[in-house]
Amino acid sequence: MTPGWMTTTLLDNDAPGGWAVARSREGFLLDDNGPLFPREWLKRQDLSVLAEHGIGHLDGEPVYLLELNSPGDVQGCRWQGLRAFMLQGDHRLYKVLGYAAQIGTWAREHRFCGSCGQAMVQVPRERALFCQACDLRSYPRISPSMIVLITRGDEILLARSPRFVTGVYSTLAGFAEPGESAEDCLIREVREEVQVEVQNIQYVGSQCWPFPHSMMLGFHAEYAGGEIVPQADEIEDAQWFNIHQLPPLPASRSIARYLIDLYVARRLGHAEPVLPG
Numbered sequence: 001m002t003p004g005w006m007t008t009t010l011l012d013n014d015a016p017g018g019w020a021v022a023r024s025r026e027g028f029l030l031d032d033n034g035p036l037f038p039r040e041w042l043k044r045q046d047l048s049v050l051a052e053h054g055i056g057h058l059d060g061e062p063v064y065l066l067e068l069n070s071p072g073d074v075q076g077c078r079w080q081g082l083r084a085f086m087l088q089g090d091h092r093l094y095k096v097l098g099y100a101a102q103i104g105t106w107a108r109e110h111r112f113c114g115s116c117g118q119a120m121v122q123v124p125r126e127r128a129l130f131c132q133a134c135d136l137r138s139y140p141r142i143s144p145s146m147i148v149l150i151t152r153g154d155e156i157l158l159a160r161s162p163r164f165v166t167g168v169y170s171t172l173a174g175f176a177e178p179g180e181s182a183e184d185c186l187i188r189e190v191r192e193e194v195q196v197e198v199q200n201i202q203y204v205g206s207q208c209w210p211f212p213h214s215m216m217l218g219f220h221a222e223y224a225g226g227e228i229v230p231q232a233d234e235i236e237d238a239q240w241f242n243i244h245q246l247p248p249l250p251a252s253r254s255i256a257r258y259l260i261d262l263y264v265a266r267r268l269g270h271a272e273p274v275l276p277g
């Protein structure tokens with residue numbers, strides 16, 4: 001038995017046994033034991049299954065995803081969104097569900113060829129869908145996004161979007177556009193969102209962010225000039241905060257929080273935090 005969580009290319013759907021998770025637009029099915037169910041039991045429930053995907057091994061046991069057409073009722077169970085699993089509970093299970101969510105979303109959204117409209121088929125032994133007519137392959141989609149902590153000595157620039165929990169301020173972030181390097185994207189996003197210029201851009205680390213398929217690339221940058229002007233509609237407020245007087249911050253498992261905690265720790269000479277995977 002190999003301990004831990006390992007994703008795999010594909011598993012044989014006809015082989016019996018293993019664990020399964022069920023996903024619908026309401027999130028993952030959950031009972032008092034968590035979101036992992038004995039697969040044979042789960043498949044006997046009255047659920048409308050769109051597709052079954054083998055996704056990996058947890059402590060050596062195969063794990064499958066049942067992607068559902070609609071959230072059914074299973075006695076003693078409820079539905080819970082992926083974000084809630086990220087915020088509380090076992091980080092390992094959150095990784096399993098995050099991967100399941102990305103595979104489920106991608107396969108659901110690529111059932112038909114984007115070029116000719118024919119049904120896509122599974123490629124043997126590879127996580128890819130294939131159009132025989134066009135010889136076109138589709139792989140799981142990942143959207144690179146930059147996230148940056150801008151600092152000015154003891155001050156850090158944080159902003160809030162109207163979508164955030166009341167009071168919470170975070171680092172600036174945005175999706176890469178075609179034609180951009182990571183640094184180009186970062187500079188553009190910072191200009192768009194707060195009209196500030198940055199210098200000494202340093203890559204810090206990355207994080208998978210399965211909401212629904214971002215790959216966060218985290219940076220630190222120093223302030224170089226400009227007055228904060230928050231972008232209409234996108235940024236509700238943006239301010240310089242002294243590291244000794246910070247507002248409510250993002251969830252501890254986010255790279256946004258890590259970038260802030262890391263800078264504060266270095267500034268104060270405290271032990272450095274660990275970037276959550």
Ligand SMILES: NC(=O)c1ccc[n+]([C@@H]2O[C@H](COP(=O)([O-])OP(=O)(O)OC[C@H]3O[C@@H](n4cnc5c(N)ncnc54)[C@H](O)[C@@H]3O)[C@@H](O)[C@H]2O)c1
Binds near residue numbers: 207211
């Ligand atoms: N893990 C973290 O700590 C953390 C923190 C902040 C943001 N994020 C994530 O970073 C990502 C980007 O942040 P943002 O929302 O500020 O981006 P953003 O500033 O680029 O603005 C989002 C808008 O950009 C547009 N957009 C452009 N390309 C897109 C694409 N590929 N997918 C979806 N929308 C696209 C859409 O109109 C969307 O509403 C999001 O997924 C967000 O959840 C993660």
Ligand SMILES: [Mg+2]
Binds near residue numbers: 174
């Ligand atoms: Mg943004």
Ligand SMILES: [Zn+2]
Binds near residue numbers: 115117132133136
């Ligand atoms: Zn096609």
